[in-house]
Amino acid sequence: MSTFKHLQTLAVRTQAPRSSFMEHSTALHLTSSFLFENAEDMRSSFNEEKEKTIYSRYTNPTVDEFTSKMVLLEGAEAGYSFSSGMAAIYNTLAALLKSGDHVLCCHSVFGATLSLLNKYFVKFGVESSYFRVQQQGDLSGYLRPTTKILFIETPTNPGVEILDIAMMARFAKKHGLILIVDNCFATPVLQRPLQLGADLVVHSATKLIDGQGRVLGGVVVGKSALVEEIYQFARISGSCLSPFNAWVLSKSLETLYVRVEKHSENALEVARFLEEHSQVEMVRYPFLTSHPQYSMAREQMVLGGSIVAFSLNAGTHSAQGLIDALEMLSISANLGDTRSIITHPASSTHSKLTPSQRADAGIKENMLRLSVGLEHPEDIIEDLRKAMEKITK
Numbered sequence: 001m002s003t004f005k006h007l008q009t010l011a012v013r014t015q016a017p018r019s020s021f022m023e024h025s026t027a028l029h030l031t032s033s034f035l036f037e038n039a040e041d042m043r044s045s046f047n048e049e050k051e052k053t054i055y056s057r058y059t060n061p062t063v064d065e066f067t068s069k070m071v072l073l074e075g076a077e078a079g080y081s082f083s084s085g086m087a088a089i090y091n092t093l094a095a096l097l098k099s100g101d102h103v104l105c106c107h108s109v110f111g112a113t114l115s116l117l118n119k120y121f122v123k124f125g126v127e128s129s130y131f132r133v134q135q136q137g138d139l140s141g142y143l144r145p146t147t148k149i150l151f152i153e154t155p156t157n158p159g160v161e162i163l164d165i166a167m168m169a170r171f172a173k174k175h176g177l178i179l180i181v182d183n184c185f186a187t188p189v190l191q192r193p194l195q196l197g198a199d200l201v202v203h204s205a206t207k208l209i210d211g212q213g214r215v216l217g218g219v220v221v222g223k224s225a226l227v228e229e230i231y232q233f234a235r236i237s238g239s240c241l242s243p244f245n246a247w248v249l250s251k252s253l254e255t256l257y258v259r260v261e262k263h264s265e266n267a268l269e270v271a272r273f274l275e276e277h278s279q280v281e282m283v284r285y286p287f288l289t290s291h292p293q294y295s296m297a298r299e300q301m302v303l304g305g306s307i308v309a310f311s312l313n314a315g316t317h318s319a320q321g322l323i324d325a326l327e328m329l330s331i332s333a334n335l336g337d338t339r340s341i342i343t344h345p346a347s348s349t350h351s352k353l354t355p356s357q358r359a360d361a362g363i364k365e366n367m368l369r370l371s372v373g374l375e376h377p378e379d380i381i382e383d384l385r386k387a388m389e390k391i392t393k
């Protein structure tokens with residue numbers, strides 16, 4: 001299968017071995033365990049003398065199909081899938097870190113990733129330091145002899161700021177750190193961090209990979225020695241991806257390229273509209289020339305992605321007022337869905353952070369995060385235009 005030249009084809013055509021029924025679409029192996037021929041077969045399988053599916057907490061053909069597609073799309077050596085994006089991040093960190101280790105992490109990472117590090121990993125003797133996106137050019141002041149992992153996310157959630165993955169990879173290599181990139185916002189369609197020197201890539205498959213707001217899932221892909229360590233921990237910790245969710249996600253990958261390309265096209269149109277609007281104070285979108293890391297984004301990403309951050313003119317109207325005036329856009333916590341979604345991070349997804357933590361993460365109090373969907377861009381723009389008109393009356 002991996003002889004196809006184009007990733008788009010691999011996303012569509014990679015499939016678990018067909019059953020005797022010769023199903024065309026991919027089969028769903030909804031089973032917790034698998035049979036053995038005899039006692040010796042079971043003994044040798046458990047002793048890892050042969051590769052065999054034993055129990056779905058370890059491996060499952062439908063889950064493996066989804067994982068192998070992600071491995072191919074990211075250009076990785078190996079991978080393992082999880083019940084959610086946070087399960088992928090937690091298991092990756094827990095498997096690789098030990099008491100006394102230090103993590104260097106960007107302030108602008110997913111809120112739950114921050115909580116995991118500064119509320120829970122500290123209990124086990126793992127300390128973390130945080131840097132702002134603007135400091136990415138010089139991180140040496142944060143290094144300790146015990147620094148083991150450099151963790152970043154780009155574009156960042158929800159501020160849509162950009163970190164230079166190749167530069168981060170050179171820094172990590174120079175200092176013997178494992179570089180982990182949360183590639184959730186870009187997906188392998190827009191950027192492939194492993195090709196730029198990252199060691200591991202983590203994903204919340206819940207977002208653009210499902211892309212239709214149905215199931216949760218997560219995956220880690222990258223260097224096989226690291227993935228093996230993560231796998232050995234994961235088969236004990238039990239955060240495995242459900243075969244049903246894997247089946248949904250594997251089918252979703254067949255349309256990932258067309259969806260992400262269209263999302264990006266629509267988002268650029270919406271971002272351009274917002275930039276022109278007199279009530280809008282700030283718009284952040286990687287492929288707008290006004291973006292502070294515009295040239296970095298152009299270098300690193302194929303297109304700008306589906307997320308636009310913006311704020312209204314200070315003093316005129318509250319961010320929440322705009323949300324309430326919208327008719328079509330959904331008020332929800334998900335992103336990367338076919339349906340456009342708006343959130344006010346400071347009062348919802350990032351309300352657990354202190355105002356100074358929000359400032360460090362590039363989240364202004366009046367900033368809105370817009371996940372641009374696959375509706376016609378004119379209808380999305382019309383909804384925003386009318387809502388802004390309504391709140392001025």
Ligand SMILES: *Cc1c(COP(=O)(O)O)cnc(C)c1O
Nearest residue numbers: 084085086110157184204206217
């Ligand atoms: C949503 C998200 C996660 C967590 O994923 P879940 O599937 O919700 O556990 C991690 N990183 C980023 C960037 C996200 O947007």
